[in-house]
Amino acid sequence: MTSQIFADGALEGQVIAVTGGGTGLGRAAAAELLACGASVVICGRREEVLAEAADELGPRCSWVAGDVREAADAERIVDACLERHGRLDTLVNNAGGQYFVPAEAIALKGWRAVTRLNVGGTLTMATAAYDRAMRPAGGGMVINVTLSPHHGLAGMTHSSAARAAVEGATRELAAAWAPDGVAVCAAAAGHFDTPALDKYPESVRTAAARTVPLGRLGRVEEHAWLIALLASPLGRRLSGSVVTLDGARDNWFGPWPPAGMADESGEVPTEERRRG
Numbered sequence: 001m002t003s004q005i006f007a008d009g010a011l012e013g014q015v016i017a018v019t020g021g022g023t024g025l026g027r028a029a030a031a032e033l034l035a036c037g038a039s040v041v042i043c044g045r046r047e048e049v050l051a052e053a054a055d056e057l058g059p060r061c062s063w064v065a066g067d068v069r070e071a072a073d074a075e076r077i078v079d080a081c082l083e084r085h086g087r088l089d090t091l092v093n094n095a096g097g098q099y100f101v102p103a104e105a106i107a108l109k110g111w112r113a114v115t116r117l118n119v120g121g122t123l124t125m126a127t128a129a130y131d132r133a134m135r136p137a138g139g140g141m142v143i144n145v146t147l148s149p150h151h152g153l154a155g156m157t158h159s160s161a162a163r164a165a166v167e168g169a170t171r172e173l174a175a176a177w178a179p180d181g182v183a184v185c186a187a188a189a190g191h192f193d194t195p196a197l198d199k200y201p202e203s204v205r206t207a208a209a210r211t212v213p214l215g216r217l218g219r220v221e222e223h224a225w226l227i228a229l230l231a232s233p234l235g236r237r238l239s240g241s242v243v244t245l246d247g248a249r250d251n252w253f254g255p256w257p258p259a260g261m262a263d264e265s266g267e268v269p270t271e272e273r274r275r276g
Ligand SMILES: CCC/C=C/C(=O)SCCNC(=O)CCNC(=O)[C@H](O)C(C)(C)COP(=O)([O-])OP(=O)([O-])OC[C@H]1O[C@@H](n2cnc3c(N)ncnc32)[C@H](O)[C@@H]1OP(=O)([O-])[O-]
Pocket: 096, 097, 098, 099, 100, 101, 107, 108, 109, 110, 111, 113, 114, 117, 190, 191, 192, 196, 197, 200, 204, 208
């Protein structure tokens, strides 16, 4: 497979770990990184999901099972990259998620579970990669997948809060690890069409695309292109940034065009031209 937008071999020689790489956005990212010439190690908790994905993704893809919330597993994942390839250039912290629930109904245990996965898992993996592979090698890239919109997301308050924490940590770690040549970015994903959406209530799945000004859910390859771009040398210069990929979802919540900005046909009218 070749990339639709990047040159052949754009990431040749890179070794990249993708957490949650057996499914959805992570799997699509792995496919694009492989198409750009990288060697990719995918990880997640389910061996059978990883084995099947790696088999389909091809010989430069391998897998290692582990739970990103456990420090010992995170270290084992990084060590597997080092043992197999002698290096780890880029970590894509994609594993994450939440359950859909009104803010007031989130139990303390639920807050802890979502925070432990999205903040704890992300930072545990990032620290393992930094300590064991990137700092010793004098460089690396960490890409943290977060969540858009940033102005609030009904049903996902715990995850919005957790991803905001990850974005804060992204900015801090980008500065702290810069002297070691390690860059840290976040990719804030809007609503993407992945099988994971099937678990949400029907009304949410149907409405999701309508909340995107671009008029549709994101396609997994679009997210994968952003991950490949951030894994490229340009990504190093973007260190400390949160790059939002959401079809303008962050810019608006409500009917589009906004009521009062549209005419009877539902379109935004053009003002009459004044001459002279
Ligand atoms: C719109 C499009 C946007 C899409 C965005 C995406 O990210 S798509 C990608 C989507 N992909 C993913 O989301 C994949 C990853 N997501 C996950 O693995 C889970 O969502 C997780 C983060 C909760 C797992 O953490 P874990 O294994 O540690 O959790 P656990 O099962 O042991 O529960 C602990 C506590 O949490 C609470 N609680 C949990 N569920 C519910 C519920 N349904 N109802 C109510 N409460 C719930 C409950 O308090 C429970 O305690 P209890 O009552 O049992 O004593």
